[in-house]
Amino acid sequence: MRLATLRLDTLQHGASTVAVRVDERTAVEITGHADVGHLLQDPRWASIARDATGPEHELAGLDPQAWAQPVLRPAKIVCVGLNYRNHIREMGRELPEHPTLFAKFPEALIGPYDPIVLPAHAGDAVDWEGEVAVVVGRTARRLTVADAEEAIAGYAVLNDVTMRDFQYRSPQWLQGKTFEATTPFGPWLTTLDSVDPGGELVTEVDGEAVQRTVIDDMVFSPAALVAYISQIVTLHPGDVIATGTPGGVGHARKPPRYLAPGQELVTSITGLGTLRNAVVKEG
Known part of the structure; x- marks a missing residue:
């Protein structure tokens, strides 16, 4: 499984960033999590990511600048x-x-x-x-x-x-x-x-x-x-x-x-x- 963080302001909707599951052709939003670092705070993060059914974005159509670092501000x-x-x-x-x-x-x-x-x-x-x-x-x-x-x-x-x-x-x-x-x-x-x-x-x-x-x-x-x-x-x-x-x-x-x-x-x-x-x- 691949997990990433997208800058939604480049996609013109919603909050500034969101964690996504990166599938073969799409990135699926993991609703309620602004980045992968926030997602990992939940002990159930793996199942939450696997079961995510949020809005989808075609990978082929994403601007490269839409991709942020997976963890925006790690504590260490x-x-x-x-x-x-x-x-x-x-x-x-x-x-x-x-x-x-x-x-x-x-x-x-x-x-x-x-x-x-x-x-x-x-x-x-x-x-x-x-x-x-x-x-x-x-x-x-x-x-x-x-x-x-x-x-x-x-x-x-x-x-x-x-x-x-x-x-x-x-x-x-x-x-x-x-x-x-x-x-x-x-x-x-x-x-x-x-x-x-x-x-x-x-x-x-x-x-x-x-x-x-x-x-x-x-x-x-x-x-x-x-x-x-x-x-x-x-x-x-x-x-x-x-x-x-x-x-x-x-x-x-x-x-x-x-x-x-x-x-x-x-x-x-x-x-x-x-x-x-x-x-x-x-x-």
């Missing part, structure tokens, strides 16, 4: 660094014993087809990081890895676009990771029963593949990450975990290579969908 966005073996090797580091964690704020998130906005003061070292995003489906506190699997609502696609010059101003990464309107997320949440664990993540810049990796190359699995983070802080429905990026980032290339205004960044994962984002300079 926990990000993981250095979680793919090939990325760890390209950065010249040893495999970690524990996950490397940092945070991102909701203002950074944009929809799957929204432009990535680069502020003039951000510098020119803007990098791509295609990732699997885990969306939490129930309250998780001090879980085992086995129990953590059941706390995952599903996966989505995310690109942790990073301002490398800000990131490396200090040992702490947050300031380079959470610039506003720079992190595409979506296009929908895919529930675990529909996820291909051997799926491939591909990041493209202007049609050239710059990252290509099977997602099972992670050092710490999604369930292991949920279990670990839940030892530190309670995770709630709608919280997002960005599970780390594979090899192929621009900063590790010789010479380094970065994103520039006018380019298009495309991030796709087998079975989870595709993000397609123009890179623009703040006006």
Whole structure:
């Protein structure tokens, strides 16, 4: 099952956003839920979504700007660094014993087809990081890895676009990771029963593949990450975990290579969908 959030103002009726079930040809409104994050607050969310019979929208006729990020304002966005073996090797580091964690704020998130906005003061070292995003489906506190699997609502696609010059101003990464309107997320949440664990993540810049990796190359699995983070802080429905990026980032290339205004960044994962984002300079 696929769950998404539509901006209804682009469809000219009703409230500003609504959660939908994305079927083969239509998006079916889940009445009473403004986004997937709100839907996940109800323990019955899966059956509510499956049984939804609200207004339908033909997928072929939807404006790309109608798609918002599935969870509009997650309470927490926990990000993981250095979680793919090939990325760890390209950065010249040893495999970690524990996950490397940092945070991102909701203002950074944009929809799957929204432009990535680069502020003039951000510098020119803007990098791509295609990732699997885990969306939490129930309250998780001090879980085992086995129990953590059941706390995952599903996966989505995310690109942790990073301002490398800000990131490396200090040992702490947050300031380079959470610039506003720079992190595409979506296009929908895919529930675990529909996820291909051997799926491939591909990041493209202007049609050239710059990252290509099977997602099972992670050092710490999604369930292991949920279990670990839940030892530190309670995770709630709608919280997002960005599970780390594979090899192929621009900063590790010789010479380094970065994103520039006018380019298009495309991030796709087998079975989870595709993000397609123009890179623009703040006006």
